[in-house]
Amino acid sequence: MTPFRRCAPPSPVDGGRKDFSSPVCRGGGLKGRRGSWLFVLLALLALPALAVEPAELLPDPALEARARDIGRSLRCVVCQNQSIDDSAAEVARDMRRAVRERLSAGDKDEQVFAYMVARYGDYVLLKPPFKAGTWVLWLGGPIVLIVAGGLLLIAARRRKPIPPAEPLSDEEQRRLNALLKN
Amino acid sequence: MNRRLLFLLPLATLALMAGFFAWSLLAGRDPASIGSVLVGRPAPRLDVKALRDGEPPLTDALLKTGKPTIVNFFASWCTPCLAEHPLFTRLATRDGAVIIGVAWKNKPAEANAWLKRLGDPYKFAGADLEGRTGLDWGLSGVPETYLVDGQGIVRRHFRGPITERDVNETILPFLKGAK
Numbered sequence: 001m002t003p004f005r006r007c008a009p010p011s012p013v014d015g016g017r018k019d020f021s022s023p024v025c026r027g028g029g030l031k032g033r034r035g036s037w038l039f040v041l042l043a044l045l046a047l048p049a050l051a052v053e054p055a056e057l058l059p060d061p062a063l064e065a066r067a068r069d070i071g072r073s074l075r076c077v078v079c080q081n082q083s084i085d086d087s088a089a090e091v092a093r094d095m096r097r098a099v100r101e102r103l104s105a106g107d108k109d110e111q112v113f114a115y116m117v118a119r120y121g122d123y124v125l126l127k128p129p130f131k132a133g134t135w136v137l138w139l140g141g142p143i144v145l146i147v148a149g150g151l152l153l154i155a156a157r158r159r160k161p162i163p164p165a166e167p168l169s170d171e172e173q174r175r176l177n178a179l180l181k182n
Numbered sequence: 183m184n185r186r187l188l189f190l191l192p193l194a195t196l197a198l199m200a201g202f203f204a205w206s207l208l209a210g211r212d213p214a215s216i217g218s219v220l221v222g223r224p225a226p227r228l229d230v231k232a233l234r235d236g237e238p239p240l241t242d243a244l245l246k247t248g249k250p251t252i253v254n255f256f257a258s259w260c261t262p263c264l265a266e267h268p269l270f271t272r273l274a275t276r277d278g279a280v281i282i283g284v285a286w287k288n289k290p291a292e293a294n295a296w297l298k299r300l301g302d303p304y305k306f307a308g309a310d311l312e313g314r315t316g317l318d319w320g321l322s323g324v325p326e327t328y329l330v331d332g333q334g335i336v337r338r339h340f341r342g343p344i345t346e347r348d349v350n351e352t353i354l355p356f357l358k359g360a361k
Contacts (some may be wrong), residue, residue, distance in 0.1 A: 077216055077322040090287060091322055094313040119226070119320035121219040 051088040058100050067100050070112055074099070075126045083126060216322060218339035225253070225330045226318040230308030233285050233293055240308040244282060248332040250357055252281045254304075255316060255326045257288040258296035263325045266343035267300050273349065274303035279357055284308040286316050286324050329356050 052071070058064040071085035076092040084092040084099075095116065102112045116124045128134050168176065205211070220226065230240045245251055254270060256263040273279040283304035285293035290309045297304070310316055319328070322341060329338040329352075338352060 090313065091317075094317045098314075098317050118219065119317065120322075121217055121320075123216040 051092065052085055052096060053093075056093070056096055056100065058104065063100075063103050066109060067096070067103055070099050070103075070109060071096055073126050074113075074116055075124050077120050077124060081126075216341070218320060218336075218341070220320055220328070220336045221339055223336060225328065225334050225336050226320070228253075228282075228308075228315065230284060230310050230315045233283070233290055233304075233307035233309040237307075240282065240284075240306050242334070244306055245330050246332070246334040247280075249280060250332055251330045252279055252353070253284065253319075253328040253330055254281060255284045255286045255310075255319070255321055255324050256293075257286050257324045258292045259288065260324045262343040264300070266325055266327075266345075267303070269344055269346065269349050270303040271301050273353065273357075274305070277354065277357060279353075280305050282306045282308070284310050284315060286310050286321065287313050329353065331356075 072083045074084045076082045076084045076087035078089050078091055079087050084095045122128050130138050225245050228242050274281055281304050325343050327340040327344050328336050331337050
């Protein structure tokens with residue numbers, strides 16, 4: 001990200017020109033607070049930059065949309081946890097190209113995934129399939145939740161309610177009153 | 183219920199975690215390893231232009247000669263390739279291994295100059311400039327090395343440079359044993 005540049009105040013030296021390179025200053029009509037709020041708003045709207053380069057795009061928008069969907073669920077094999085659409089790695093670029101080539105050749109989405117899995121294994125899927133080796137991964141969280149929730153519930157039921165406090169005796173009441181008076 | 187036993191729970195958790203970490207460290211577990219699905223399957227298609235001028239392109243036929251083959255993806259810009267290069271030279275000259283080298287995303291002129299400088303252990307050499315063959319072989323980078331038996335089945339896949347230990351414990355027994 002480019003560093004945030006502040007609007008330069010009009011100075012007599014440069015003839016009062018504004019710094020038009022700043023997105024906030026462009027147009028010149030926004031000043032101070034309103035300008036910075038707009039900047040924050042725009043910054044929040046900004047989407048993460050994709051690594052997909054314009055030259056890679058397919059001419060058919062429907063096919064390209066499918067390629068993007070697939071690219072988002074394929075894991076780049078050299079970058080731990082990035083999709084191939086997010087990664088600028090060489091291999092990720094080759095994989096994006098292969099996805100587009102397969103789609104252009106008329107493959108269904110499942111066939112494209114199968115093509116990648118045949119070469120890189122389940123590792124290449126950001127959403128791993130449910131099978132013998134992965135059931136702990138899928139069910140572990142819910143199981144822990146259910147077991148812990150059950151134990152908490154049992155513990156809560158067992159807990160005896162706190163008995164109500166006994167009323168003060170006359171002597172205690174007198175001492176309390178004396179203390180409060182001071 | 184015996185409440186004191188409850189105090190052992192954190193300790194038991196700690197012991198469990200310590201056990202897992204110890205196993206991870208000592209058993210050489212590599213969470214970044216992506217493994218290989220090619221092992222035990224027929225080698226992917228080999229279809230690349232020759233790296234050296236005037237040689238025919240490389241085809242599948244080279245992998246089904248009845249003799250074991252080593253397929254090595256390399257590049258002149260890759261430092262680990264430089265590190266493993268002497269091992270291939272030795273495998274080719276001393277042990278008579280058939281090694282197929284594929285220059286991955288490497289300009290042929292640069293790959294050839296690299297081989298001229300360091301020596302060329304490859305009986306056949308291909309140039310995969312676009313990385314298409316690499317993708318077919320499930321390549322994640324260079325160097326990677328595949329041991330392919332005489333019937334064209336992948337028997338081993340090394341991601342990263344091979345080491346002296348790999349040569350002695352895996353590659354040499356493979357060359358002797360595979361048919």
